[in-house]
Amino acid sequence: MTDRMQQLTAWVLDKKQAVWRKQINWGLLQLRFSDENRSASDRITDGFCAVLSQETPVFLPGERIAFTRTVENLPEPYTDAEMSELRKAAFYAEKGRVFNISPDYASTIAVGLDARRSEVADRLKLAEQENDASAIEFLSNALRSIDAVLALADRYREEAKKSGLDEVAALLAQVPHGPARTYPEALQMLRILHFCVWAEGEYHNGLGRFDQYLWPYLQADLDAGSLTQDEALEWTEEFFLSCNRDSDLYIGVQQGDNGQSLMLGGCDRQGNLAYNPLTYLCLTACRELKLIDPKINLRVNKETPMEVFKAATELTKVGIGFPQYANDDVVIPGLVKLGYSLEDARDYSVAACWEFLIPGCGMDIANITGVSLPAVVDRVMRTSQAKDFESFYAEVRQQLVKEADKICEMLRVVKILPGPFISLFCTGRVQAGRDVCEGNKYNNFGIHGTGFSVAVDSLESIKKWVFEEHRLTLQQMTKACDSDFKDEEQLLNDIRFHTPKMGNDIEEVDGIGVRLLADFAASWVGRKNCRGGIYRAGTGSAMYYVWHANELPATADGRLKGAPFSANFSPSLDVPVNGPISVVKSFTKPALIDAVNGGPLTMEIHDSAFRMEDGLEKVACIPKFFVERGGHQLQINAVNRDRMKDAQIHPEKHRHMIVRVWGWSGYFVELEKPYQDQIIKRVEMNP
Amino acid sequence: MKGTIFEIREFCLQDGPGVRTTVFFKGCPLRCSWCHNPEGLSRDIETMRGQPCGRVVEASELAGELHKGDDFFQRFGGGITFSGGEPFAQIDFLLELASLLKPLHLVAETSGFVSPADYKRGAAAVDILYQDLKHWDADAFSTHCKGDLSLVMDNLTWLKQSNVPHVIRIPLIPGVNDLPGYEESFVSLLNGDKALQRVELLPYHVTASVKYELMNKPYKPTFDPSAEIRKPDLDIFKQHNIQAVLA
Numbered sequence: 029m030t031d032r033m034q035q036l037t038a039w040v041l042d043k044k045q046a047v048w049r050k051q052i053n054w055g056l057l058q059l060r061f062s063d064e065n066r067s068a069s070d071r072i073t074d075g076f077c078a079v080l081s082q083e084t085p086v087f088l089p090g091e092r093i094a095f096t097r098t099v100e101n102l103p104e105p106y107t108d109a110e111m112s113e114l115r116k117a118a119f120y121a122e123k124g125r126v127f128n129i130s131p132d133y134a135s136t137i138a139v140g141l142d143a144r145r146s147e148v149a150d151r152l153k154l155a156e157q158e159n160d161a162s163a164i165e166f167l168s169n170a171l172r173s174i175d176a177v178l179a180l181a182d183r184y185r186e187e188a189k190k191s192g193l194d195e196v197a198a199l200l201a202q203v204p205h206g207p208a209r210t211y212p213e214a215l216q217m218l219r220i221l222h223f224c225v226w227a228e229g230e231y232h233n234g235l236g237r238f239d240q241y242l243w244p245y246l247q248a249d250l251d252a253g254s255l256t257q258d259e260a261l262e263w264t265e266e267f268f269l270s271c272n273r274d275s276d277l278y279i280g281v282q283q284g285d286n287g288q289s290l291m292l293g294g295c296d297r298q299g300n301l302a303y304n305p306l307t308y309l310c311l312t313a314c315r316e317l318k319l320i321d322p323k324i325n326l327r328v329n330k331e332t333p334m335e336v337f338k339a340a341t342e343l344t345k346v347g348i349g350f351p352q353y354a355n356d357d358v359v360i361p362g363l364v365k366l367g368y369s370l371e372d373a374r375d376y377s378v379a380a381c382w383e384f385l386i387p388g389c390g391m392d393i394a395n396i397t398g399v400s401l402p403a404v405v406d407r408v409m410r411t412s413q414a415k416d417f418e419s420f421y422a423e424v425r426q427q428l429v430k431e432a433d434k435i436c437e438m439l440r441v442v443k444i445l446p447g448p449f450i451s452l453f454c455t456g457r458v459q460a461g462r463d464v465c466e467g468n469k470y471n472n473f474g475i476h477g478t479g480f481s482v483a484v485d486s487l488e489s490i491k492k493w494v495f496e497e498h499r500l501t502l503q504q505m506t507k508a509c510d511s512d513f514k515d516e517e518q519l520l521n522d523i524r525f526h527t528p529k530m531g532n533d534i535e536e537v538d539g540i541g542v543r544l545l546a547d548f549a550a551s552w553v554g555r556k557n558c559r560g561g562i563y564r565a566g567t568g569s570a571m572y573y574v575w576h577a578n579e580l581p582a583t584a585d586g587r588l589k590g591a592p593f594s595a596n597f598s599p600s601l602d603v604p605v606n607g608p609i610s611v612v613k614s615f616t617k618p619a620l621i622d623a624v625n626g627g628p629l630t631m632e633i634h635d636s637a638f639r640m641e642d643g644l645e646k647v648a649c650i651p652k653f654f655v656e657r658g659g660h661q662l663q664i665n666a667v668n669r670d671r672m673k674d675a676q677i678h679p680e681k682h683r684h685m686i687v688r689v690w691g692w693s694g695y696f697v698e699l700e701k702p703y704q705d706q707i708i709k710r711v712e713m714n715p
Numbered sequence: 716m717k718g719t720i721f722e723i724r725e726f727c728l729q730d731g732p733g734v735r736t737t738v739f740f741k742g743c744p745l746r747c748s749w750c751h752n753p754e755g756l757s758r759d760i761e762t763m764r765g766q767p768c769g770r771v772v773e774a775s776e777l778a779g780e781l782h783k784g785d786d787f788f789q790r791f792g793g794g795i796t797f798s799g800g801e802p803f804a805q806i807d808f809l810l811e812l813a814s815l816l817k818p819l820h821l822v823a824e825t826s827g828f829v830s831p832a833d834y835k836r837g838a839a840a841v842d843i844l845y846q847d848l849k850h851w852d853a854d855a856f857s858t859h860c861k862g863d864l865s866l867v868m869d870n871l872t873w874l875k876q877s878n879v880p881h882v883i884r885i886p887l888i889p890g891v892n893d894l895p896g897y898e899e900s901f902v903s904l905l906n907g908d909k910a911l912q913r914v915e916l917l918p919y920h921v922t923a924s925v926k927y928e929l930m931n932k933p934y935k936p937t938f939d940p941s942a943e944i945r946k947p948d949l950d951i952f953k954q955h956n957i958q959a960v961l962a
């Protein structure tokens with residue numbers, strides 16, 4: 029990293045830009061909303077324009093990519109009371125805004141906002157001729173939004189000129205008015221658009237296939253000799269860093285949960301491998317910066333060269349949990365099976381976390397809600413009269429269908445609040461004269477299947493102890509769970525240590541996993557949602573792994589009350605596993621092509637593995653193996669000092685963390701504190 | 716036939732070429748006071764953290780479990796490593812297991828404290844042998860490891876003139892074998908070693924005692940575990956044309 033980048037990074041990490049922040053009292057504006065009975069679209073655009081006009085151009089010392097938020101709080105289009113009124117008539121996911129999609133910024137970067145403005149203005153004229161009220165509302169608000177963005181950009185440019193920041197001023201002389209001609213211009217433009225989407229109040233929207241749509245600009249600069257490789261890396265790093273300037277203002281369940289994800293690699297719309305020098309530059313930039321934003325996703329497939337896996341593993345090694353891998357060979361046919369066109373499917377990206385969707389034309393609500401799979405098993409256990417496991421399992425299948433019925437009932441009317449500005453980056457919305465809140469090419473709903481391994485292990489335990497060994501009845505198992513296995517120590521012991529668990533490549537239990545995932549997915553097949561789309565099943569859990577777990581008592585797999593499920597698609601937390609090979613094998617047996625709403629298998633590898641001779645190559649075999657076995661999504665964590673520190677405070681979250689102690693490997697959380705400290709120190713000693 | 720093991724662990728990167736799955740055999744005739752695998756000493760099934768530790772398993776069943784990794788090994792290289800405990804202490808079980816695992820790449824880690832007959836049969840069953848060298852001095856060996864060094868030396872003498880590819884592993888124990896000039900003492904044991912690939916030096920780590928507590932066994936090292944280890948001079952090995960690495 030250059031000195032300049034190091035200083036800039038230190039600046040941002042110290043949050044020095046926060047001194048410019050101001051709280052605005054939006055009371056008057058909000059009063060006007062209800063007094064004048066403004067429409068949703070008008071409220072949102074009024075708010076957006078007001079925020080941008082309140083913004084003050086500021087520049088971090090030495091920065092070249094401008095736009096930093098100074099307005100701390102955004103105006104809400106509706107008061108809480110108004111919002112709960114709206115929620116009576118329709119279901120609004122989360123905050124009700126456009127969220128969790130991947131806007132198409134590329135098309136606007138290519139033509140500039142002036143051109144987009146004329147496009148919108150022309151379309152508005154037509155709408156006025158046709159007297160199309162919705163189109164008129166949407167397009168005039170889109171127009172107002174563009175003007176507000178251009179006005180702020182002009183103020184930024186003037187301020188840059190005044191402050192003698194010639195480089196910044198030069199970029200802003202071209203973008204966002206005109207098309208980006210160079211890589212730096214394209215990055216500045218992307219920064220502005222992404223910044224403004226947040227300022228409109230939309231959140232958790234990804235950056236899409238960054239290396240695909242920006243490579244042509246970089247390639248031209250490299251060919252022309254106007255940028256060197258090193259300069260290109262520095263620009264990339266500066267853009268990545270810019271994603272961290274305001275991220276503490278970006279809401280989420282946890283700090284860092286802000287959906288600034290980007291996707292690298294994979295294939296193009298024709299199916300050709302699409303890795304390019306920018307793919308590698310992005311991996312390097314992220315590795316050098318070691319920041320939580322943007323979140324790096326990498327598309328891989330059977331054809332992906334080993335050097336890509338190696339470069340990615342270099343990034344894994346720094347221990348920030350990136351990249352997250354997505355497997356084209358599973359995701360693309362999975363999306364096609366759901367009705368996405370082959371070309372669109374090949375163009376997939378991720379939304380905020382892991383939900384696969386198509387940039388530009390996807391208006392899927394990918395995490396609309398979830399089904400707690402352990403709760404389904406629990407419910408059947410309480411009521412079933414089954415005499416054998418097959419009948420019991422048949423009831424589980426029925427219960428999954430009932431669960432789906434219930435959710436569909438809840439989602440009979442689903443609405444999204446308008447986003448006139450973000451709609452500019454949603455394919456075809458201007459031409460259609462319709463805000464993206466009314467839908468786009470794809471309007472599917474994603475359903476998480478949470479607590480997958482707890483459910484599978486519970487089914488196996490019931491099968492073995494109730495139906496095969498006849499050790500106890502379903503009623504007795506229910507009682508044991510309700511009592512948190514109190515006075516049932518022997519049973520708990522046998523369930524824990526003498527019952528096959530998913531993650532150890534044991535056919536008996538993995539087979540149940542295969543069925544459960546297939547039946548969960550099947551319970552959604554053929555259902556239409558209220559927005560003209562379908563439902564997509566997934567293996568993600570988001571925050572549900574804690575919420576859903578809290579709703580349940582102890583479970584038949586020996587998980588005690590209060591213990592969380594494992595996050596996403598991973599072995600249960602207290603299940604001993606032999607290692608990554610078995611885990612990959614177990615978790616790639618289910619037909620993941622039917623679970624492309626996404627949700628990764630998560631693994632931890634001690635970072636000493638990376639430092640050994642050939643360690644990098646060896647670790648890189650894991651994602652490659654995963655892809656070849658038909659996994660859909662994988663995240664590998666190099667366990668490092670910070671994670672170990674965290675493990676000391678939250679051991680329950682790190683049960684599978686393996687550390688090499690001395691000639692042997694052990695579970696970190698099982699070591700006594702002094703030894704843990706010792707290992708932490710050792711890690712610190714050998715960076 | 717049946718044997719006793721206490722763990723199977725995948726992705727052991729230090730236990731041989733490629734990615735290894737290591738099987739830990741239960742039971743060892745030595746009692747090195749620094750031993751980091753106290754659950755590997757006795758052949759009996761014990762308890763650790765309130766859980767059963769150790770498992771009696773049929774060679775064919777174990778081979779079946781280990782063969783599940785075949786697709787990985789065929790694709791990416793690596794294989795199975797027998798460790799312990801002392802794997803050669805269950806030589807018949809090991810031989811049956813090895814014959815069932817072939818053609819997978821096999822490694823065994825041994826203390827060499829077994830009968831020459833067992834040693835030769837074990838060595839012939841694997842692709843690479845990892846031979847421990849704890850000390851050159853018989854008295855010290857007897858004090859710290861509770862065994863007769865001459866047995867190990869006989870086996871080492873045989874190994875040195877054999878064609879069995881092998882790696883020598885030296886645990887560096889503070890105050891026990893890191894005495895001044897220890898590099899020379901070890902090198903002299905390796906004179907004329909035909910199929911030696913390299914020497915690996917593994918410094919003792921204080922965390923060795925952690926598992927004793929988990930098993931409620933006393934940890935009584937015959938040395939000061941916190942003492943500084945004398946850093947090895949790898950050049951001395953180099954001067955004798957021996958490749959040496961510090962792990």
Ligand code: SF4
Nearest residue numbers: 743745747750800826
């Ligand atoms: S030879 Fe190995 S297993 Fe046996 S006591 Fe010594 S260190 Fe432990």
